[in-house]
Amino acid sequence: MPKVSIPRLAEKRANGEPIVMVTAYDYPAARAAERAGVDMVLVGDSGAQVVLGHSSTVSVTTDEMLMMSKAVRRGTETAFLVCDVAFGTTEESDEQAVATAVRFVKEAQADAIKLEGGSEARLSRIRAIVAAGIPVVAHLGLTPQTATALGGLRAQGRTAATASRIVDEAFAVQEAGAFCLVIEAVPSEIVAVVRERLSIPIIGIGAGPADGQVLVLHDLLGVTEGGIAKFVKSFGSIGEATVAAISDYAAEVRAGSFPGPEHQYAATPEAVDAARAALERHE
Incomplete structure (x- = not known):
């Protein structure tokens, strides 16, 4: 099977072929995802919680993210590898953002990096990173790194103001150069509105039908302890086993x-x- 590329992902969207993305944080998980034939693997900052035991995603460092990303890269052959960047490593300036993104490309051979948010500052970061030749996946809706500013880990786009903002930000990140968009915890009706005109693939998580779906590996395997989000479906019971x-x-x-x-x-x-x-x- 040939390696999944950005043109291939665009082709799948155009043909109505659902895109499958899953998170992975180590070599065995990457091998399992690869053998299962997923299209995209995300080294999410959710690894801060499900692998490293942090209380939130904001605690993870670049070195920790790179350690996980390099392990996943070694286990990934055809799947398109997307890496999250740690909170605080792109916020200061475009120059800082590019330097951080470059590390993931050079040290982990990432195919793309993912950035949360659609503010003017984030749009500037996307433009700078794309200008440096590094593909960017945008992330809107519930953005865990800045969840405190959103009132906590809760669904977004349920009011007129937030729904309008998500639509505006979706087109803004596309215009800034993002080739793909993750939308998290947003009503499916709002996502359907965005999909009417947006030309880049939308990967949903708690966002109803989209061009593709992503789930945290530990959630879908039934490994996660305690409460899980409304949008999670466990496809296994590996944790109890x-x-x-x-x-x-x-x-x-x-x-x-x-x-x-x-x-x-x-x-x-x-x-x-x-x-x-x-x-x-x-x-």
Whole structure:
């Protein structure tokens, strides 16, 4: 299968072929996504919570994001690799944003980076990064990095003012040069309005039907503990299966039934005699 490219993603949108995106944060997850045949893999800053144990996405650093991104790159062959940038690493200036984006391209071989928000400052960052030759995926609606300013992790676009803003920002990020747009936690009716005229693919997460969908890997596998968002569907129960497997292992170790003879290596009589002779030298 040829590597997924930006023209291929545009072609899929034009042909009405749904685009499949999933997050990944390490080599095994990247290999699984690759073998499953997804179109795009996102190294999301959600890894701050689901992999690194931070309380929010804003705590993750560039070095941590790069560590995860490089591991995912090593496991990705045909899927298009998009990397989130850490909060605080693009906000100061266009120059800072370009320098951060360049690191992800040079060190993790990212195919594109993702930026949240559609403010004038964010549009400037998108333009600068695209001008540097680095593709950008925009992210509107619920933007977790700045969720506090939105009143928390809640759906957006449910009022006249916020719906209008999302539509305006969608066209603004497209005009700034983003080749793809993630829309999160926005009513499907608003997303349908945006899709009427927007020419770049829209990847939805909690946004109803779109040109594609993305879910956090740990959510769709059933690994995430505690409450999950309304838009999440678990397609597996890996979390409970993992706990059960570890519990079985612990029980066998404590009972002395593991390891059994079939898990051990045999020594020759001569090796045993040599070990005993060596032991006598230590008496």
